Amino acid sequence: MAGHMPVDKTYKLFIGGAFPRSESGRTFQVRSADGGLLANVSRASRKDLREAVRAARSAQAGWSSRTAYNRGQILYRVAEVMESRRAEFATALRDTGRPARSARREVDASIDRWVWYAGWADKVHHVLGSVNPVAGPYFNFTVPEPTGVVVIAAPDEPPLMGLLSRLAPAIVSGNTAIVLTGGAASLVAVSLAEVLATSDVPAGVVNVLTCDKAEVLPWALSHLDVNLVDLTGAPDDLGDEVVAGAAENVKRIVGGREGSDPVEASPYVIGDFLEMKTIWHPIGR
Amino acid sequence: MSATAPFIPTGAGSRPVRVAPVDEVALEARAAVLCTRSIKTTSKRAALHLAIRCIDLTTLEGADTPDKVASLCQKAVRPDPSDPGIPSVAAVCVYPEMVGHAVDAVAGTGVAVASVAGAFPAGMSAIDVRTADIADAVRRGADEIDIVLNRSAFLAGDLGRAHDEIATAKEACGPAHLKVILETGELGGYDQIRSASMLAMAAGADFIKTSTGKIPGAATPPTMLCMSEAIRDFADQTGTAVGLKGAGGIRTAKQAWHYLVIVGETLGQDWLTPARFRLGASSLLNDVLLQLGKLDTGRYSGPDYVTVD
């Protein structure tokens, strides 16, 4: 049988629905447990972040104005495409040293997790919103709304489950996201980007920057057009001053507190990425 | 055309008047704030005197007799026989049958005679009958005519007819002033009250008036505020100043004070004269006299110390 020489994948960034290389031209290497080269991964710079924020901002209004039903459908579609690429995700996990069974289990659980969040799209309002019995002739209600553009420092472990457990609750309600991921976890992140690109997720809703998180996070934290940063997968030694940069625009900071669970599945995780808007209207004839 | 039409026709040759919508909750909230206005000392005396000067002292009973009317007129001219400093009221208000007796009783005193007319209080007679009723009251010597809006036409959406009937009544009044009663308690809401106010003014009313006093839901602070705002709007749009009369359920000096505040803060002090502001009432006068007694003596008085007429 004639051998098939494998065609290796180029691991690029995912910005605004396209797969560019880093403007900096930099890459980093991901190697297998036995030292073999798995990939030269694009290493995003602050300028790549800038572009990703632009893409996310311009996609945000459109994404959040979709009906919740439609967002749920689109996310479910992502799960369908992931399902068809189970082997690829499992291989990516295995390549970086995960035992085969464990890798498969993580992939299956991750897809289930995504489906679970997809279903929340048109239900989270029931749990997190309210009608408020004010003492006057007013109809008063509180609705959750997306906070806007969020940057997610994805956890390194577990690579796929950690990423999906933060990304799904962030975008299901209408936020757009920039995922920062690094090291070996980059491989599944890029595969996910390819899934997203071939699902019905509009360009810019999710942007994936493979990078050195410690390098890019400070720029995300001080960026005035970023509404929220999820520090779940932030490096432990991120300096106080760096986190303090978030105060520049009173940015919301979630995740990464001592004792918090990076793979928690809860509507309250969706709530972490939401604002609450309260509306008053008089009741009269 | 609906009873909350944005425009009211004003007849040939003039521009229609615009009608602004009304928010019930905010209107009532504003009226409630105005009713917290507190008044003290010398201002209180002046306000109570003004209230008396703006009263249309009213009796509208099937049992009214010449003597009853004469007694009312006596009270109207000299509300407190022991205190000549107390002013006369603006007018007495009676049925057409009683106009002649009232005219005789107040002759030369400056107190005017107002008559309800036009098949008061329902107005549910043919237009010719109503017009004849008005002309009759004027012929008997009435200075002012109080008629009702045709609520039937208004609520059925026939604004043109409601408007034209008032214009006809205005013609029948001749020199007498015309007050148009909206019967606000029957109109359904403040949007309709504002719309009816604009319609009555556009048709030629000299005064718009809240109620006949014959049904519940008469003058209230928000109703008076709503009509004051309509009057202000009409003046802005046409340059014509129309008066406001509250009637029905006005029994206390405090209520009278609230209405003075509402009119004063909405329409300005120009409206705080009997020429532009009236309170139709029967028992209000005695309560005002009791309050004045308290101011004069420092003691609280009682009903046996004012005359029952």
Next chain:
Amino acid sequence: MTPPDNDPRTEPFDLDYAPAPQSTAVVDIADEYGLFIDGDFVESRSGRTFATTNPATEEHLADVAEGSKDDVDRAVAAARNAYEGHWGALSGRERGKYMFRIARQIQERARQFAVLETIDGGKPIRESRDVDIPLSAAWFFYYAGWADKLEYAFPGRRVAPHGVAGQIIPWNFPLMMAAWKLAPALATGNTVVLKPAETTPLTALLLADVIRDVGLPPGVVNIVTGAGATGAALVDHTGIDKLAFTGSTEVGKRIQRATSGRRLPLTLELGGKAAHIVFDDSAVDQAVEGIVNGIYFNQGHVCCAGSRLLVQESVAEEFTLRLKRRMAVLRLGDPLDKNTDVGAINSAEQLRRITDMVDAGVAEGADLHQPDCDLPERGYWYPPTVFTGVQQSHSVARDEIFGPVLTVQTFRTPQEAVDKANNTPYGLSAGIWTEKGSRILWMAEQLRAGVVWANTYNQFDPASPFGGYKESGFGREGGLHGLAPYLRAAGRVA
């Protein structure tokens, strides 16, 4: 009827209410006030005090202890003791009963609170009597009822208090802000160190009196008066588990910066520059009232004040005239007079800030209008002010003034109104006046603000969440959502 012009009875009537001052006999202001720590009033360890004055008269009211770093230490230690001792072990039902008692006492002593609030802060007695104090009592009532029902608040999630909460409140609604902060913190089982604003400490200290009278265990609520340094000592204290701040965006950013390394759970309720949008189909007279209430309520010392009027161009001229006519009958003066609509500016410093910002607006070319009104000679006063001819780039249309100053801009379409309204780093509140229901819902959806008032403005209720988007802060106060900032997740319900 005698014609109006020569009617001898139509002598002009001056609608003059004569002064109607609220009696101050109900309050008894002491010469000196201590800090309220561990159930007792104590002197500051530093021995330092600061003066609080009546801004309407500049009269010196009392000397108040200025909390030092040591005092904050003491207060946090007392709160920690109370949390780990009696209070932490107390059932929600019993916590709630203490809070019901506080609510009742505020109601029973309402007049005293109202008069003191007005004397210390300068706001009209009508507002302290009808808004601040009733809402403060309502806040305790509402959250008292939550204390033994927390397991129903967040389905599927177990919750637990943080522990010791530090709370810093502003001077614009002194007692009400204390109630907004204390009630949810206590209902959820936290203990508190509260720092009132330095210009308005007296009602918080009267509340301390109430707290003692109702028998709340010592240390559950500690009140440390002082200025910025006292607040900074509380912010920097490593013994607190939670911090809630209401105040300016500038200070809020400083606090976020200072606490970010600790990842301290934060609630920030900061500044605003709310758009108040009037369409050509609005209930115009009520809209005018809404605009007036939106900006001149409490002299505009309101973070959610509707300070930017956006009016549809087709009715802008007429609407502005109506607004100016309404402004002309605003009654400015003695805050204790029951007929006063606009009271005193809270402090000399705030008056200076307002004056400077208005001067800047004039310099930038906006048209200033102020109705004729006599400002009292003593005290801090600023007349109701409106700027027309304002552009989006003018500082008066961008920066929070926190005073009775309104800017007027126009728009042509709903989309333009939304674009202008959202074009600000703030996002606390917004107002809409239109009679068209679908447009209200569309606008409400588009506006990036935590509170949207449609056909009303400046309404508050303990059941209604309040708080900002963007640089107006994060976290909500009021309602079910107001519980969350004082609770941490403690696992899932099995």
